[in-house]
Amino acid sequence: MVVAGARPNFMKIAPLLKAVQANGVSPGGSKLQYRLVHTGQHYDAKMSDAFFRELGLPAPDVNLEVGSASHAKQTSEIMARFEPVCELEKPDWVIVVGDVNSTMACTLVCAKLQIKVAHVEAGLRSFDRTMPEEINRIVTDALADLLLTPSKDANQNLEHEGIDQAKIKLVGNIMIDTLVQNLSQARQGRTLDKYGIKERQFVYVTLHRPSNVDIKPSLAQIMAELKRLAKDMPVVFPAHPRTQKMLADFNISDTGDSGMKLTEPIGYCDSVQLTEQARFVLTDSGGLQEESTFFRTPCLTLRPNTERPITLKLGSNKLTSLERLRSDIEEVLAGPDRIGSVPPLWDGHTARRCVDCIQATPDH
Numbered sequence: 228m229v230v231a232g233a234r235p236n237f238m239k240i241a242p243l244l245k246a247v248q249a250n251g252v253s254p255g256g257s258k259l260q261y262r263l264v265h266t267g268q269h270y271d272a273k274m275s276d277a278f279f280r281e282l283g284l285p286a287p288d289v290n291l292e293v294g295s296a297s298h299a300k301q302t303s304e305i306m307a308r309f310e311p312v313c314e315l316e317k318p319d320w321v322i323v324v325g326d327v328n329s330t331m332a333c334t335l336v337c338a339k340l341q342i343k344v345a346h347v348e349a350g351l352r353s354f355d356r357t358m359p360e361e362i363n364r365i366v367t368d369a370l371a372d373l374l375l376t377p378s379k380d381a382n383q384n385l386e387h388e389g390i391d392q393a394k395i396k397l398v399g400n401i402m403i404d405t406l407v408q409n410l411s412q413a414r415q416g417r418t419l420d421k422y423g424i425k426e427r428q429f430v431y432v433t434l435h436r437p438s439n440v441d442i443k444p445s446l447a448q449i450m451a452e453l454k455r456l457a458k459d460m461p462v463v464f465p466a467h468p469r470t471q472k473m474l475a476d477f478n479i480s481d482t483g484d485s486g487m488k489l490t491e492p493i494g495y496c497d498s499v500q501l502t503e504q505a506r507f508v509l510t511d512s513g514g515l516q517e518e519s520t521f522f523r524t525p526c527l528t529l530r531p532n533t534e535r536p537i538t539l540k541l542g543s544n545k546l547t548s549l550e551r552l553r554s555d556i557e558e559v560l561a562g563p564d565r566i567g568s569v570p571p572l573w574d575g576h577t578a579r580r581c582v583d584c585i586q587a588t589p590d591h
């Protein structure tokens with residue numbers, strides 16, 4: 228049973244489902260069966276349905292339709308609605324991905340029901356427990372039976388936490404599978420024309436973390452910096468619903484300048500094309516730090532830390548802050564337009580390795 232709940236999960240389950248269909252054979256020789264569960268954590272057409280369509284995902288077998296709520300309410304609602312599905316379907320394995328509330332909630336249910344859990348993208352740590360995702364990562368990894376990691380640093384984090392090494396498998400980055408599979412389609416799109424922008428002559432911005440957008444002075448300062456930047460170079464900023472809501476609540480006006488293109492959330496292929504073609508990316512998203520590293524597009528991450536340090540060490544990523552934002556932007560613009568290298572095993576074959584590991588795990 229494969230679980231997805233929020234936007235970044237959809238890119239991670241798409242290659243997994245394909246790999247299960249293509250390679251999954253049970254010990255008895257019959258094809259592996261799967262069920263897809265959508266928790267409904269994200270429900271807007273632009274945050275969910277659009278990705279199912281674009282990534283060719285099958286309709287979920289079950290939609291728990293939990294919607295938005297406080298962390299405790301959302302997590303507990305997912306648990307309460309997921310438990311009867313597990314009791315009915317009796318899966319041999321549940322596969323969870325990433326670090327959203329759905330990931331942790333479903334893992335907790337399975338641990339109590341003694342259903343085996345495989346966590347894809349295990350072992351990432353920001354060491355910042357003010358981030359809700361860090362709590363989700365720690366709990367999920369403590370309980371999962373198979374920890375499928377994207378990079379060596381993740382293995383080391385899990386080993387430091389005393390997790391049995393036999394459970395930890397380095398499989399590579401599942402997001403890159405989706406990127407590789409959709410790249411030619413993304414390149415055929417007319418994304419740049421749509422925004423009236425040119426290759427390497429615009430900035431791609433995504434910001435949605437509570438630490439950046441839920442605090443009025445921070446969001447106001449970010450928008451002021453972006454408007455300043457937009458005078459020299461177009462800024463494409465598709466705003467997450469949370470960001471849109473906070474801009475409205477704080478009464479922060481969006482543009483006032485034609486170079487600033489504040490839009491609704493965009494689709495996957497548009498985002499891929501913007502990441503590949505941007506002069507640089509400014510983000511607080513985990514996925515975009517990785518995707519820009521794959522394209523070697525310079526990336527500034529507006530956060531004090533990252534759970535993806537390999538993007539700093541090998542890739543094109545640099546952490547920034549509100550204080551340093553302007554000088555970091557100047558530095559990036561003065562530097563080369565492609566930097567860094569692609570980490571090992573970010574090769575488009577991670578999903579197959581995940582399925583192989585699940586099948587090779589005893590008692591399956």
Ligand code: UD1
Pocket residue numbers: 233234235268269270271274275295296326327328329359360435467468469472513
């Ligand atoms: C969640 C994940 C975060 C991930 C992000 C990607 C957790 C703790 N956080 O954050 O790790 O980076 O998704 O998008 O799981 N909303 C809508 N429509 C939707 C979904 C949300 O309008 O389809 C609005 C609601 O007002 C909601 C707010 O966005 O309250 C935040 O949504 P939520 O799922 O709680 O967290 P995200 O910020 O999206």
